[in-house]
Amino acid sequence: MPRKALYDIEEVLSQAISVFLEHGYHGAIMDEIIARTDFNRRGFYLEFGSKQNFLYLVLEHYQTHVLNGIVAHLESHGGLDAIETFFNDYVALVQGEGCLLINCITELGFDDEKIRDIGRHYIDRLQIAFIGCLEKAQSLGQIRTNVNIEATALQLTSYVQGFAVNGILAGNTDELHLATQALLGPLK
Amino acid sequence: MPRKALYDIEEVLSQAISVFLEHGYHGAIMDEIIARTDFNRRGFYLEFGSKQNFLYLVLEHYQTHVLNGIVAHLESHGGLDAIETFFNDYVALVQGEGCLLINCITELGFDDEKIRDIGRHYIDRLQIAFIGCLEKAQSLGQIRTNVNIEATALQLTSYVQGFAVNGILAGNTDELHLATQALLGPLK
């Protein structure tokens, strides 16, 4: 009887990520979103309701399917190695395109409390994951015993956000990898 | 004969900074820009030509009158103290509002090469200033002799950008100051 939908919601959300990454929220117009997703206007509004609500869903998808895969390394509490792996993965991710979550915070954070909440939640999660890794690293003797774990975790967290910005400007990742070494080296 | 202009260009550029900080570029509409600057529509377009060109001038003004006052400390090559002063000043600046330059990079950087150039120039300037301070600090014996100066400067530069993002989310500056201590401590 009914025709089945040809679009895949998850796929649409994935395709929209790059549109928002390239032009920001207000800069991404519906015409381009429709054109670059396997979707159509009517379906869009039936499914998502509005552009703003769509952004929230894209952001959620971005966290679940993009960031999660990288942060999960940290949350395995793998010590210093997990931190190094995380930074390498993160540099590869933000290279040339930045991070959608960070971009949304800087563009919309002042006005949109929901975006700020999502941002704070992500930061907290990073923070806790770093603490876990640093504690493990300390117990393994990978880092000096006089390292202030909480403060170092805060530092690493800020650092991650800096990479998200730098990734937009950086031509190659050499500098970012070098900076990572400078960051983790003194802990040993 | 002619009536003198009642507006002060520098003042207008200053007033516009907060509008762009709050709503981003595309989110800041002309109605609000006109309303919150001591200005009028006709004068705006005679003076600036377009909203985009206006943003470039606001950004330039922001660098000259806001960032410059803080970065100048670094460029005095004052060693480790200058770096600490810089971070304290910077945290105070971005607290609750972020950094206009960073916001523009994340919102417009992908599409706008001029923004990227401005961003890279600013990053390079920070980088060079940090190197100068670190070299001075090393010659003064303020930091360990085996610190890799170039890599550390890269690290500090990324860190600054992270603060710009964190400033939008952070309720208070305690965490940011704590992170700064964790950053500079290991160098000593």
Add this chain to the structure above:
DNA sequence: TAATTCCAAGAACATCTGTTCTTAACAGAG
């Protein structure tokens, strides 16, 4: 095949937004 139900594509609509134009008032020179 025929009927039904939902989809794809895009036209249409109302609003918003950047830009330009109109009008009246003001400051200063003659």
Add this chain to the structure above:
DNA sequence: CTCTGTTAAGAACAGATGTTCTTGGAATTA
């Protein structure tokens, strides 16, 4: 005071943008 040239304020305009609606068509079932 009068004239002149500029400004302030905002109306007006054209195009863009988010949202809704129309139309034709495809897939599935009987």
